[in-house]
Amino acid sequence: MDLAEKLNILSAAAKYDVSCSSSGSNRKNKPGGVGNASASGICHSWSQDGRCISLLKILQTNFCVYDCAYCVNRASNDLPRAAFTPEEVADLTINFYRRNYIEGLFLSSAVWPNPNQTMEALLRTVKLLRTQYRFNGYLHVKAIPGADWRLIAETGTLVDRMSVNIELPTSESLQLLAPQKKRENILQPMKLIGSQIVESQEERKQSRKAPAFVPAGQSTQLIVGATADTDLRILQLSESLYRRVHLKRVYYSAYVPVSTNPKLPTLASPPLNREHRLYQADWLLRFYGFEAKELLNEASPNFHLQLDPKSDWALRNLHLFPLEVNKVDYRFLLRVPGIGVKSAQRILTARRFHSLDFEDLQKLGVVMKRARYFLTCKGKYFGQIPYREETIKEKLLAKPTKVENYTQLALFSDVEDQQPVQDALTSITGEL
Amino acid sequence: MIIYLYDGSFEGLLTAIYEAYYRSEKPEQIMAQQSYQPDLFSQPRVIATDSDKAGKVYDAIERKISHEALEHVFYVYLSELPGVGTLIYRYLQFGWRVGADINGHLSLEPVREVLRISQKVGVERHRMLGLLRFKKIQGELYYAPFEPDYNIVGLMAPHFARRLADQNWIIHDLKRGVAAFYNQERWLIRELAGTGQLNWEENEAFYQELWQNYFQRIAVEGRTNRKVQRQFMPARYWHHLIEKPTQ
Ligand code: SF4
Numbered sequence: 001m002d003l004a005e006k007l008n009i010l011s012a013a014a015k016y017d018v019s020c021s022s023s024g025s026n027r028k029n030k031p032g033g034v035g036n037a038s039a040s041g042i043c044h045s046w047s048q049d050g051r052c053i054s055l056l057k058i059l060q061t062n063f064c065v066y067d068c069a070y071c072v073n074r075a076s077n078d079l080p081r082a083a084f085t086p087e088e089v090a091d092l093t094i095n096f097y098r099r100n101y102i103e104g105l106f107l108s109s110a111v112w113p114n115p116n117q118t119m120e121a122l123l124r125t126v127k128l129l130r131t132q133y134r135f136n137g138y139l140h141v142k143a144i145p146g147a148d149w150r151l152i153a154e155t156g157t158l159v160d161r162m163s164v165n166i167e168l169p170t171s172e173s174l175q176l177l178a179p180q181k182k183r184e185n186i187l188q189p190m191k192l193i194g195s196q197i198v199e200s201q202e203e204r205k206q207s208r209k210a211p212a213f214v215p216a217g218q219s220t221q222l223i224v225g226a227t228a229d230t231d232l233r234i235l236q237l238s239e240s241l242y243r244r245v246h247l248k249r250v251y252y253s254a255y256v257p258v259s260t261n262p263k264l265p266t267l268a269s270p271p272l273n274r275e276h277r278l279y280q281a282d283w284l285l286r287f288y289g290f291e292a293k294e295l296l297n298e299a300s301p302n303f304h305l306q307l308d309p310k311s312d313w314a315l316r317n318l319h320l321f322p323l324e325v326n327k328v329d330y331r332f333l334l335r336v337p338g339i340g341v342k343s344a345q346r347i348l349t350a351r352r353f354h355s356l357d358f359e360d361l362q363k364l365g366v367v368m369k370r371a372r373y374f375l376t377c378k379g380k381y382f383g384q385i386p387y388r389e390e391t392i393k394e395k396l397l398a399k400p401t402k403v404e405n406y407t408q409l410a411l412f413s414d415v416e417d418q419q420p421v422q423d424a425l426t427s428i429t430g431e432l
Numbered sequence: 433m434i435i436y437l438y439d440g441s442f443e444g445l446l447t448a449i450y451e452a453y454y455r456s457e458k459p460e461q462i463m464a465q466q467s468y469q470p471d472l473f474s475q476p477r478v479i480a481t482d483s484d485k486a487g488k489v490y491d492a493i494e495r496k497i498s499h500e501a502l503e504h505v506f507y508v509y510l511s512e513l514p515g516v517g518t519l520i521y522r523y524l525q526f527g528w529r530v531g532a533d534i535n536g537h538l539s540l541e542p543v544r545e546v547l548r549i550s551q552k553v554g555v556e557r558h559r560m561l562g563l564l565r566f567k568k569i570q571g572e573l574y575y576a577p578f579e580p581d582y583n584i585v586g587l588m589a590p591h592f593a594r595r596l597a598d599q600n601w602i603i604h605d606l607k608r609g610v611a612a613f614y615n616q617e618r619w620l621i622r623e624l625a626g627t628g629q630l631n632w633e634e635n636e637a638f639y640q641e642l643w644q645n646y647f648q649r650i651a652v653e654g655r656t657n658r659k660v661q662r663q664f665m666p667a668r669y670w671h672h673l674i675e676k677p678t679q
Contacts, residue, residue: 007642012649029597036595043664044562045675048651050660054562057650095639098574098599099566100592101674137595256654270654349536360539 001082007092009082013062013073014108017165017221018253022054022103022138024216025160035097035104035137037160037216042103055106055140056096060084060121064110068167068178069261070226073110077259083112086125094133104138104160105129111144119147119155126158138216143193145185152189156196161216161248164190166241169234173227176263193218194245217248224278225271226255226264230301235281235292242285252278277303284309287341288334311337311396314374315389321374322381326355337396338371358382370396433460433474438517439481440464442509445517446486448479449524462517497527497534504535507550510583519545556580557587563665564588565674566601567640568633574601575630578672585612589619640674647675 023041043052059073061083067075093105107125109118122141129135140161143152156162164186168174171183193214200213220241222234234252241247254270281303284290288310295309296302304312314321314337323332325347333344343365350356350364357377362368373383373392385391436452436459438444448462459477468476493502505523508516522542527534537543566574574596585605589612592601597616604611604624611624661677670677 004642004645008645008649011646015650015652029594032598034596034598038561042558042562045647045673046661046665046677047647048658048661048677049655050657050664051651051655052664053647053650056646092642096643098596099568099639099643099674100562100564100576100596101643103562254655256652272655346538350538353533353536354539363544364538 003088003092006082006084006088007058009080010059010062010084011057013110014057014059014106016072016253016256016258017057017106017108018051018251020052020054020057020106021161021219021249022140024248025138027136027138027160027212027215029136030134033134033136034094035135037136037138038103044100044102054103055138056093056102056104057106058084058089058092058108060089060107060109060118060125061112062110063112065113066111066178066180068181069259069263070167070177070223070255072258074259084125086121086128089125090128090133090135093129093137094135097135097137102137104140106140108142109144115144115146116148116151119144119151123151123155123158126155130158140216143189145181145189147189149189149192152193153196156193156214157211159214161219162193162214163219163221164193165221166190166237167221167223168227169222169229169237170227173229177226190218190220190241190245190247194247198246218245219249219251220247221251221253223255224252224275225267230296231274231278231281231303232292232296232298232301234278235285235296238282239285239292250282252282273305274303277305277309281309289331290335306397307393308337310335311370315393315396318387318389318392322376322383322387323374324376324379325361326351326378336371336374338367338369338374340365435459435468435474435476436462436517437465437468437476437478438462440466441481442506443483443486444479444481445509445520446489447482448517449521450482450485450489451479452521459521460518462521463515464517467514493524493527496531497524498532501527501532501534504546504550507553507587508546510587511549511553512583513549516549519549553582553584553587556582557584559665559669560584560588561591563669563673564592564603565672566596567630567674568636570631570633572600574599575604575627576601576672577604577606579607579668580605583608583610585610586621588612589614589621593619643674644676647677 021041022037023039025037026039027037029036041054043054045053047053062073063081063083064073064075072079089105089107096102097104107122109122111118122144126139126141129139139159140163141155141159143155143162143164145164166186167181168177174181174183196213197218200210203210204212224234238250241250252275254272254275255267256270257264257267281295284295285292295313303309314335323336330344330348333339333347334341346364347356350360355378361371361377373395375382381387383392385395434457436448438448445462452459452462457477465478470476490502493505505520508520519542523546526540526542530537535543535547560578560580564576564578566576569575583605585603588603592603593614600616601614602611604627609623609625610621612619612621665677
């Protein structure tokens with residue numbers, strides 16, 4: 001089989017993995033080498049589905065011994081199969097990289113013929129790239145659950161990011177759709193990678209020469225909408241992954257129907273809107289100081305599809321508002337719908353010099369359509385409607401804004417990589 | 433109305449700023465000579481570029497205001513937008529008074545305007561770091577043509593000199609007829625009008641085709657979203673891409 005055909009098969013098989021981030025590493029080029037990593041990440045193109053293309057995203061092989069119901073590559077699915085040699089992957093990566101098509105490589109694999117041999121193949125490829133090809137660009141490699149820790153650990157010393165996909169939020173869901181996978185086998189390497197990262201960071205504080213281990217951190221992905229799990233369950237899982245395993249990112253992937261298995265729901269289209277809400281909530285966990293239990297509870301365990309999670313929370317907590325924009329401290333400023341991290345920082349800067357009124361806020365990038373109901377400026381309220389949950393809710397629900405349209409898709413997933421220094425795109429980048 | 437005219441270079445602009453500070457005859461506008469249209473009311477003053485004077489202004493911005501302000505001024509200059517000479521003059525006038533705090537004064541028009549334009553230039557630079565495409569020419573040389581809105585070739589070169597350090601390359605701004613040349617040691621900027629016929633390396637077409645196919649295949653059907661695609665990758669940049677997004 002020629003290289004072109006392999007690439008067709010093994011990129012099509014990899015595309016459902018949503019992570020394409022190339023940020024978080026500042027690996028330097030070495031004399032005589034090629035490539036470096038950009039800490040802020042760079043997008044090299046945008047595919048027809050509007051997602052950033054940063055890394056060459058391929059599988060080493062799509063031959064698989066497992067039969068996970070939600071996956072195109074499952075053993076029982078009849079589709080063309082292929083496997084790259086390490087040399088082929090390295091050649092593609094280097095030639096794409098030298099033409100500036102990509103930031104680096106995201107290498108994953110189906111499991112063939114067993115976890116250890118799969119991990120060995122991945123390790124051989126990254127070793128070849130780093131040593132023989134002297135490639136110093138970004139590498140993201142999957143750790144295969146069930147593989148020997150020594151193989152995973154050695155891979156970790158060569159790459160920028162590693163991920164183990166958690167796939168489904170609960171053991172029950174795994175049992176149902178991927179019975180060959182055990183939750184423990186997934187969580188164990190995650191924890192080990194996590195503690196190894198922390199350890200190496202500590203060592204590097206002592207000595208710059210200490211080897212880096214997965215410097216861009218660890219991520220994972222889970223599928224949304226293939227099982228009955230609630231948003232609350234998912235968000236609590238993410239929260240504990242961030243707080244306890246120090247994950248850098250959790251990616252959410254709306255389930256794209258790829259099978260007619262009766263265990264799977266029949267969906268007309270992927271639940272993109274739900275995925276979008278999860279990304280927004282994830283953002284609130286990481287950058288806005290929210291906790292999962294503030295956003296959802298057993299009584300209402302799923303996000304409102306027409307209302308962003310922050311507005312939803314604010315409406316349920318009207319007694320905390322309205323806040324005086326010239327006084328309120330940063331922590332609370334972040335909790336105002338329509339104010340994001342950037343605009344909150346701008347407000348802090350600007351009000352050092354003069355007190356702000358309504359018009360100023362707009363210029364600072366605050367989304368007034370939402371913020372107006374929750375703020376006062378110099379003591380004056382600009383909501384222009386009775387301060388009650390129902391009336392404000394009605395206003396907020398009044399047809400989605402343009403901004404909302406833009407953010408709809410998984411775009412959000414990589415938004416931090418889009419325009420890191422500049423914030424021209426602030427309004428569409430997770431500023432809630 | 434007094435107008436200072438400079439030769440279009442950054443040094444020229446800084447010299448004009450210097451003169452505006454020391455001469456008693458203050459300008460109402462500062463603009464590049466090329467963009468000046470004589471009219472009845474304006475009294476042009478041609479400012480001769482002087483690198484000593486320019487150097488003094490350069491240092492003063494960094495010392496008395498901030499390094500950040502200097503960077504903003506340079507980015508705004510590179511935008512080549514009409515009126516930026518005067519804008520930079522107003523921004524600095526204010527900067528001499530308030531110093532390092534300048535960019536906090538967002539209620540002031542020149543400050544906001546400088547930040548806005550500087551950001552646009554920065555955004556384009558960042559975007560082009562990703563969208564630039566090299567093609568391999570016979571004789572171990574990579575060539576990347578592009579047509580940026582702003583004059584950013586000099587802002588891009590250092591990035592590629594670090595990254596593609598072991599290859600020879602040319603980044604060619606076709607719009608302005610300038611190019612950055614790199615020979616595995618250092619880079620410099622020279623005028624380059626056209627290139628004539630280029631002979632591509634033998635397997636250039638092969639990798640281009642692989643990339644085009646990859647681009648088509650990586651999108652997930654059922655999630656098509658052209659609007660977002662265009663939002664981040666405006667169609668005016670498509671011409672020099674290897675991949676072909678469809679309308
Ligand atoms: S092991 Fe991975 S590739 Fe194989 S069927 Fe399961 S999810 Fe798909």
